[in-house]
Amino acid sequence: MNLLDPSLVHAATALKLRVVGREEVARDIVAFEFEAADYLPLPGFDAGAHIEIDCDGVARQYSLCGDPAAPMRYRIAVQCETNGRGGSRFMCERVQVGDTLDAFGPRNHFPMHAAQHTALLVSGGIGITPMLAMAWALHASDTRFEMHDFASAPERQAFVDEIARAPWRADVTRHLSRCHDFAPLLGGFEAGRHLYVCGPLAMIDAVLDTARALGWPDDHLHCERFAAPSPAASPTPAQADQPFEVELASTGQRVHVAQGQSVCAALAEVGVRVPMSCEQGVCGSCITRVLDGVPDHRDWILNADEQASGKVFTPCCSRSKTPLLVLDL
Numbered sequence: 024m025n026l027l028d029p030s031l032v033h034a035a036t037a038l039k040l041r042v043v044g045r046e047e048v049a050r051d052i053v054a055f056e057f058e059a060a061d062y063l064p065l066p067g068f069d070a071g072a073h074i075e076i077d078c079d080g081v082a083r084q085y086s087l088c089g090d091p092a093a094p095m096r097y098r099i100a101v102q103c104e105t106n107g108r109g110g111s112r113f114m115c116e117r118v119q120v121g122d123t124l125d126a127f128g129p130r131n132h133f134p135m136h137a138a139q140h141t142a143l144l145v146s147g148g149i150g151i152t153p154m155l156a157m158a159w160a161l162h163a164s165d166t167r168f169e170m171h172d173f174a175s176a177p178e179r180q181a182f183v184d185e186i187a188r189a190p191w192r193a194d195v196t197r198h199l200s201r202c203h204d205f206a207p208l209l210g211g212f213e214a215g216r217h218l219y220v221c222g223p224l225a226m227i228d229a230v231l232d233t234a235r236a237l238g239w240p241d242d243h244l245h246c247e248r249f250a251a252p253s254p255a256a257s258p259t260p261a262q263a264d265q266p267f268e269v270e271l272a273s274t275g276q277r278v279h280v281a282q283g284q285s286v287c288a289a290l291a292e293v294g295v296r297v298p299m300s301c302e303q304g305v306c307g308s309c310i311t312r313v314l315d316g317v318p319d320h321r322d323w324i325l326n327a328d329e330q331a332s333g334k335v336f337t338p339c340c341s342r343s344k345t346p347l348l349v350l351d352l
């Protein structure tokens with residue numbers, strides 16, 4: 024992630040997308056295709072990028088899973104969850120071909136490393152979506168890669184036909200069982216080999232823990248989470264929360280953030296809206312520049328360097344180590 028890229032901090036292109044395709048690509052997984060409602064070309068995107076869709080008032084992010092070299096259409100896939108927070112039900116139950124949706128993006132919090140000479144892609148379930156775009160990009164750049172996808176049953180394996188037709192199909196291994204030991208699949212670290220993982224939280228953690236145990240350095244490990252780990256895994260326990268103030272640099276207004284209250288919630292009380300989606304520190308929608316003060320990072324999206332820089336933070340869940348944070352708002 025490049026912190027200097029202004030598109031990562033709130034600003035993103037507003038899009039009107041017309042639904043031109045809808046297909047069930049596995050049990051409880053629906054793929055959608057979009058074109059620009061005004062028939063103009065859609066913005067290009069890099070592998071790993073996502074768009075944010077307004078799902079009837081709630082913003083939800085979906086990875087772009089099409090070929091980045093063919094951005095005339097965007098493609099996403101949605102896991103239909105009856106107990107979800109509303110976004111997937113809206114997409115799966117209400118959105119049909121011909122509908123028009125408001126969206127933002129594309130933005131990329133899961134980019135591929137520019138200097139890799141080989142890549143290992145590991146996905147589970149709906150986590151396959153960013154990996155498809157990565158496979159297309161790696162194939163186009165002649166970069167060696169292996170992709171391993173895990174599904175619990177044949178009917179839950181998504182994009183079977185599409186992968187079977189892809190020119191990179193020989194680089195893909197599809198697994199129909201739970202993996203209890205990722206060590207043989209990962210192998211030892213080799214310089215320039217980068218690992219990308221996306222899927223259920225337990226799988227992501229197992230893959231990353233195994234890779235670290237095998238000597239992979241953190242800067243060669245990349246993951247995208249769809250939800251935050253359990254509170255027990257939080258870097259800072261909730262009871263350590265202290266109240267603090269944030270200052271809006273544009274007006275000088277100071278806002279009190281109470282114990283147990285998020286910065287976003289405190290700002291909303293005074294009419295300042297920060298874009299949000301996950302509210303768990305995993306999506307990056309709310310990333311905000313910090314101009315002064317020291318953030319107390321509670322997110323799972325900024326990498327170690329980005330957190331250490333203290334120049335950005337996620338106000339949906341992160342707090343402050345100093346009595347005052349000055350925000351670029």
Ligand code: FES
Nearest residue numbers: 300302304307339
């Ligand atoms: S809303 Fe997703 S990281 Fe803050």
